[in-house]
Amino acid sequence: MHSFFSIAVELSVGLFALLILTKVMGRASLSESTPFDFISMIVVGDFVSDAIYDPETHIFKVIFAILFWGILIYIIDIVTLKFHQSRGFFESQPALVINKGKIDRNVMKKNRVDMNHLQMLLRDRDIFSFREIEFAILESNGKVSVIRKPEYETTKRGDLDLANRSISVPVTLISDGVIINRNLDRLGKTEQWLISELKKHSIEDPKKVMIAEWRNEDGLFVQKIL
Structure with a gap:
């Protein structure tokens, strides 16, 4: 019973410590976080798991580790704010x-x-x-x-008083120079037909095509490998 109580206390303390750290550091939600943010949360979460599964690790040591890790992250945030050149090292660039x-x-x-x-x-x-x-x-x-x-650009056809038209999902026929035969079969087309269509775009070799997609409304879109 004592071990269960100890785990409950450690979990509660660890949870609130993580919540406080997240609030103070202003971390984004996981879906919006950068790789650096993601790694930080994994490391801090590992501190809490150590407190639960390692009897030698005291909860106060875990709290210290979380606080110290938070200070390190805060210092890095300050550095990246003041020194733009450091962002390339700590953060991924667009x-x-x-x-x-x-x-x-x-x-x-x-x-x-x-x-x-x-x-x-x-x-x-x-x-x-x-x-x-x-x-x-x-x-x-x-x-x-x-x-x-x-x-x-997104507009409403009703705003322009235009008649509705049919819409189809584009089908990828070539990706990175590779012909996708199953998509040709879906369209009821052959490789020979595709090659003849490519020739209309002055392309002789499908391997030189980065992407080729077909849409019923406006035909074949092709982009060569640069």
Whole structure:
């Protein structure tokens, strides 16, 4: 019974210590945190787990460790605020993955982002086609910020008194130079048809294509590997 009571006390103290630390440090929510914030929370959480599972670790030692860790984080925050050059070391920097409508493959490689992951991030922003994007920035929290091309900026058709039109989901046919045959089958198309469509865009080799996607409304969108 004593051990259960001890665990309950240690959990309660650890929980409130973490809450206080989070409030004082002004940490963002986990979904918005940077990699540095995420690592900090893992380390502090490990301090609390030590107090629960290691009988040699006293709760006051854990509280000291949490407070000392909080002081270190606070000092780092002050340093990054006053000395801009230090941010590159402690914090991830935003990366321009799409510049003037062109996907920068080198930036994607540097940030370990593949085409499937980039498409997922864009769909999370309600963007389903690369043709809509003028600029896209990969933020330090792993999300993307997007500036659409003027013709794709969000408006209500009712505001312009326009008739409704059909909308289809873009289908990726080539990603990083690889033809996706299952998507061709979905459209009822063949590789020969795709190659002939690429020739209309002055592209002879599908391996030179960064992304190719088909949408019923406006056909094939193609971007070559830079």
